Amino acid sequence: MTTTSIPPRLTELSHGGGCGCKIAPGVLADLLKNMPALRGFPDLLVGTESSDDAAVYRLNDEQAIVATTDFFMPIVDDPYDFGRIAAANALSDIYAMGGKPILALALVGMPINVLPHDTIARILEGGSAICASAGIPIAGGHSIDSVEPIYGLAALGLVHPQRIVRNTGARPGDVLVLGKPLGVGVLSAALKKNLLGKAGYEAMIAATTQLNRPGTPLAALPDVHAMTDVTGFGLLGHLLELCRGAGLTAHIRYADLPWLDGVREFVDAGIYTGASGRNWASYGSDVELDKSLPATARTLLADPQTSGGLLVSCTPSAVNHVLDIFHNDGFERATVIGSMAAGEPRIVAA
Structure with missing residues (x-):
């Protein structure tokens, strides 16, 4: 009699998932502290100096190329959804700089003798589907046989050199707008423990596969001073990058923060990453x-977010316009969460 082995769950094969796999910000800063300064490249408009979302290199007076890469281990067990989430997360860095994606390359590391080949193919299909919805091709890539499943993209985009929005430009009096609800890390922890229901899973997938396309039109607004996306370092980590880049204090209103349904209840029960x-x-x-x-x-x-929302610093007079751009693109829960003020680079949450 023959027996058929059951393929492992994707999340069983990884020690972490999604942007929760990121090296902790303090450790990363220590690893990078001896990197040489990027001097002598006048057309490199954005490099590593400010922990921004992507590199930007000027091609001419009208065009600059935006380059980024992002990849991680599975945050969900459905291979198609994993591919979609990873691709949306990678493209987010292009949008966060105000760019428009033009093409992507796939980064694929798979335990080729452990996962069924059709499972791996579905991961690639999911990534391709997201890129198709962004209007770009996956034009190539690289693959290796690895112990843990890894998928992501190297993505390229274009932006006008005068429309780059960095994470360093916030000004005193600016208002902070967040594009997506928080709590992806918590829901992923609940999923790994088989505690996340169908509605919670669908909400998590809807959030993590929604492309941050509003970043492109937002960058065209002169009153948008800074922008980033909230991913593996959590809301606090990425907001602190805005604070440090501008030398300002951020004030956030905890009661105004948007959460995915069920997140606070899971944390109350001790479920988080x-x-x-x-x-x-x-x-x-x-x-x-x-x-x-x-x-x-x-x-x-x-809480580490995967394919999280855009975080925008803009003048109070521009808030309604910023929210309209989000809402018109289906980001129904985009909302004001706080403001920037003079002071030491830190965050005050009340």
């Missing part, structure tokens, strides 16, 4: 939490 604690350990000293906030606030605010 280890990356949340690593994130907090890296930057918690630069965050002031009001004593009135719940004990779980630290965990929630440091």
Whole structure:
């Protein structure tokens, strides 16, 4: 009698998932501290100096190329959804700089003798589907046989050199707008424990596969001063990059933060990712939490997002226009979460 082996769950093959796989920000900063300064390249408009979302290189007076790469281990078990999430996450960095994607290359590492080949093919199909919805091809790539499944993209885009929006340009008095609800890391932890229901899964997939296309028209607004996307370092980590880049203090209103359904209840039950604690350990000293906030606030605010929303710093007069751009592209829960003020680079949450 023959037996048929059951293929492993994708998340069983990885020690972490999604952007929760990122090296903690404090450790990453230590690894990069001896990197040489990028001098002598006048057309390199954005490099590594400000922890921005992508590199930008000027081609001529009208065009600059935006280049980025992003890849990770599975955050979900459905191969098609994994491919879609990874691709949307990679393209997000192009949009966060104000660019428009033009093509992508696939980055593929798979345990070729462990996963069925049709499962791997479905991952690639998912990534291709997202790129097709962004109007770009996957024009090539590279693959290796690896211990853990890994998928992502190297993506290229174009932007006008005068329309680049960096994470360093926030100004005192700016308002902070967040494009997507938070809590992806928590839901992924619940999924790994088989505790996430169908509605919760569908909400997580809808959020993580939604392309951050509003970044391109937002960059055309002169009153949008800074922009980034919220991913593996959590809301606090990426907001701190805005604070440090501009030398300002961010004030956020905890009650105004949008959450995916069920997230706070899962954290109350002790379900969250280890990356949340690593994130907090890296930057918690630069965050002031009001004593009135719940004990779980630290965990929630440091929760690693995968393919998270755009975080925009703009003038108060531009807020309605910014929100209209988000809402008109289907980002129904885009909302104002706080403001920027003069002060030391840190975050105050109340």
